[in-house]
Amino acid sequence: xxxxxxxxxxxxxxxxxxxxxxxxxxxxxxxxxxxxxxxxxxxxxxxxxxxxxxxxxxxxxxxxxxxxxxxxxxxxxxxxxxxxxxxxxxxxxxxxxxxxxxxxxxxxxxxxxxxxxxxxxxxxxxxxxxxxxxxxxxxxxxxxxxxxxxxxxxxxxxxxxxxxxxxxxxxxxxxxxxxxxxxxxxxxxxxxxxxxxxxxxxxxxxxxxxxxxxxxxxxxxxxxxxxxxxxxxxxxxxxxxxxxxxxxxxxxxxxxxxxxxxxxxxxxxxxxxxxxxxxxxxxxxxxxxxxxxxxxxxxxxxxxxxxxxxxxxxxxxxxxxxxxxxxxxxxxxxxxxxxxxxxxxxxxxxxxxxxxxxxxxxxxxxxxxxxxxxxxxxxxxxxxxxxxxxxxxxxxxxxxxxxxxxxxxxxxxxxxxxxxxxxxxxxxxxxxxxxxxxxxxxxxxxxxxxxxxxxxxxxxxxxxxxxxxxxxxxxxxxxxxxxxxxxxxx
RNA sequence: GGCCCCUUAGCUCAAUUGGCAGAGCAAUUGACUCUUAAUCAAUAGGUUGAAGGUUCGAUUCCUUCAGGGGUCACCA
Numbered sequence: 047x048x049x050x051x052x053x054x055x056x057x058x059x060x061x062x063x064x065x066x067x068x069x070x071x072x073x074x075x076x077x078x079x080x081x082x083x084x085x086x087x088x089x090x091x092x093x094x095x096x097x098x099x100x101x102x103x104x105x106x107x108x109x110x111x112x113x114x115x116x117x118x119x120x121x122x123x124x125x126x127x128x129x130x131x132x133x134x135x136x137x138x139x140x141x142x143x144x145x146x147x148x149x150x151x152x153x154x155x156x157x158x159x160x161x162x163x164x165x166x167x168x169x170x171x172x173x174x175x176x177x178x179x180x181x182x183x184x185x186x187x188x189x190x191x192x193x194x195x196x197x198x199x200x201x202x203x204x205x206x207x208x209x210x211x212x213x214x215x216x217x218x219x220x221x222x223x224x225x226x227x228x229x230x231x232x233x234x235x236x237x238x239x240x241x242x243x244x245x246x247x248x249x250x251x252x253x254x255x256x257x258x259x260x261x262x263x264x265x266x267x268x269x270x271x272x273x274x275x276x277x278x279x280x281x282x283x284x285x286x287x288x289x290x291x292x293x294x295x296x297x298x299x300x301x302x303x304x305x306x307x308x309x310x311x312x313x314x315x316x317x318x319x320x321x322x323x324x325x326x327x328x329x330x331x332x333x334x335x336x337x338x339x340x341x342x343x344x345x346x347x348x349x350x351x352x353x354x355x356x357x358x359x360x361x362x363x364x365x366x367x368x369x370x371x372x373x374x375x376x377x378x379x380x381x382x383x384x385x386x387x388x389x390x391x392x393x394x395x396x397x398x399x400x401x402x403x404x405x406x407x408x409x410x411x412x413x414x415x416x417x418x419x420x421x422x423x424x425x426x427x428x429x430x431x432x433x434x435x436x437x438x439x440x441x442x443x444x445x446x447x448x449x450x451x452x453x454x455x456x457x458x459x460x461x462x463x464x465x466x467x468x469x470x471x472x473x474x475x476x477x478x479x480x481x482x483x484x485x486x487x488x489x490x491x492x493x494x495x496x497x498x499x500x501x502x503x504x505x506x507x508x509x510x511x512x513x514x515x516x517x518x519x520x521x522x523x524x525x526x527x528x529x530x531x532x533x534x535x536x
Numbered sequence: 537g538g539c540c541c542c543u544u545a546g547c548u549c550a551a552u553u554g555g556c557a558g559a560g561c562a563a564u565u566g567a568c569u570c571u572u573a574a575u576c577a578a579u580a581g582g583u584u585g586a587a588g589g590u591u592c593g594a595u596u597c598c599u600u601c602a603g604g605g606g607u608c609a610c611c612a
Contacts, residue, residue, distance in 0.1 A: 049546095049563080049564095049580085049581075050546065050562085050563060050564095050581095053563070053564075054563095109572075109573090109574095111571045111572060111574050111575095112568085112571095112574090113567095113568050113569060113570085113571070113574080113575090114567070114568040114569070115568080115569045116568090116569035116570080116571085117569090117571085118570075118571045118572065118574085120572075129571085129572075131569095131570075131571085132569095133569060134569070135569080149562095149563090150562070150563095163570050163571075163572090164570050164571090165570075165571080165572075167570095167571090167572075169570090183546075184546050184547075184562050184563070185546090185547080185562080186546080186547045186548085186562090187546085187547035187548050187560090187561050187562065188547085188561065188562080188573070189548085189561075189573055190547070190548040190549085190561085191547090191548090192547075192548095193547085193548070194547085194548095194604085195604075195605070196603075196604050196605085197547095208547095250611085250612080251611075252610095252611060252612085253611085270611095271612095293612085295611065295612080297610065297611050297612095298537080298609085298610065298611080300607095300610095300611090301606090301607095302611090302612075303610090303611065303612075307612070309612075393609080401610095404610085404611095405609095405610095408609085408610085446612090452612080453611090453612050454612080455612090456612070484610080484611075507612080508612095509612045511612085512612070532603095532604090533602095533603070533604090
């Protein structure tokens with residue numbers, strides 16, 4: 047509100063009359079609040095009286111309880127909160143005048159001794175007060191916090207000030223990424239960065255964002271996946287590579303989808319999809335050791351064990367089982383078409399065989415895959431970059447890992463036959479002509495790379511945001527992305 | 537994109553059948569030197585998301601729009 051802004055602005059101006067700089071340059075902090083708590087929490091009130099240590103610390107005022115010639119305040123330093131106690135007789139007149147100009151939300155530095163109150167709360171008895179920054183806006187209310195989801199995401203800084211548990215989610219996100227990164231470094235992988243702007247969007251079935259480069263006067267696409275560039279590196283003989291970075295897909299927003307999201311993709315020469323299912327289990331086990339001592343996550347009122355090994359089911363077999371449609375009929379496009387027309391009379395018939403299979407999988411299978419499950423042997427029709435199965439030429443050596451009804455990982459034995467890859471791209475082009483606007487485009491530059499010979503290899507992508515959702519119990523992807531995309535206001 | 541719900545003070549929320557728009561916190565003024573959702577006294581704060589309609593009268597009923605949430609569909 048403008049009135050409160052002006053009142054606080056007036057207070058800021060009054061600081062000048064006291065000879066106080068409203069925006070000083072630095073403040074020496076001897077202890078963060080968590081250090082103070084760790085070091086002094088176990089002392090008794092009497093023992094603390096013998097401790098002469100002078101503490102310098104700083105934080106944002108989140109509560110003021112004033113009693114005339116003395117006051118208690120709670121400060122929050124972004125991690126922990128701590129009480130401070132100010133007495134008129136303990137500070138200079140100037141500092142006491144400064145105290146009268148403070149508001150909730152202001153940031154101050156304090157110097158003083160540690161003591162415990164009669165109610166045994168660890169506190170700082172202030173003998174010097176330093177003004178560090180003014181808040182011109184009142185903070186959200188103190189014990190309900192900030193509930194409005196929209197405001198929380200639009201003004202994430204307020205969310206972080208008022209709802210401390212939010213910071214735990216992002217601390218955990220950081221730990222997860224650090225853990226995964228060091229896992230791959232330990233395995234001898236090289237971390238690389240490939241282009242975010244592509245001339246031909248590829249590596250995943252998705253619609254891209256478009257942009258334009260002025261000097262070259264060319265349209266470019268934000269990448270939907272780094273896959274085709276990482277495989278160029280395999281051709282070049284980089285034996286083990288991974289990339290952690292953003293992908294951009296021009297699609298709807300939901301509890302599980304943000305238009306930009308973070309993926310890790312990793313590739314290794316001379317391996318196949320079996321090796322990578324094992325590697326995925328090892329990766330999660332490693333993560334569990336650090337973040338999930340009992341290997342169990344809490345997911346919406348139920349607990350899910352992330353203890354490998356994980357169940358493996360075949361894509362077509364599980365659809366057949368859950369839908370009741372016989373396996374042979376599922377493979378038969380005409381039969382499948384009839385079945386879908388009967389089961390989903392209100393929906394437009396998917397334009398391609400692949401899209402029909404995806405519909406079947408999404409409707410009958412996906413949401414029921416709560417326990418970690420590898421779905422394996424995806425059909426060729428929806429896997430244009432995976433190598434054909436050794437046992438059934440209609441299938442590929444591709445797996446996806448599902449946990450809590452979400453697709454978490456997608457990996458396969460990489461298709462390295464350039465002639466077959468060209469045929470797959472051409473089949474995608476036909477799907478596109480049938481109306482599948484997510485079908486992939488022919489990337490001749492990539493095919494040219496394959497024509498130089500790429501050794502057998504495995505590759506995989508893991509959605510980091512969703513993994514963080516699992517490990518933090520967040521129900522929405524917006525909770526694990528600091529600034530999720532929202533429609534602009536005004 | 538379809539359907540359902542929500543939008544009231546800076547924040548969290550009330551408001552009976554359609555009858556004077558309220559509380560707590562935050563703010564302002566005053567009292568108070570161990571409080572912690574501090575307490576006590578007083579004050580101020582609103583075009584009830586926007587536009588239109590029905591009505592003597594609309595926060596309340598209707599229509600449209602905007603934003604948000606949920607859900608279904610597509611993608612990871």
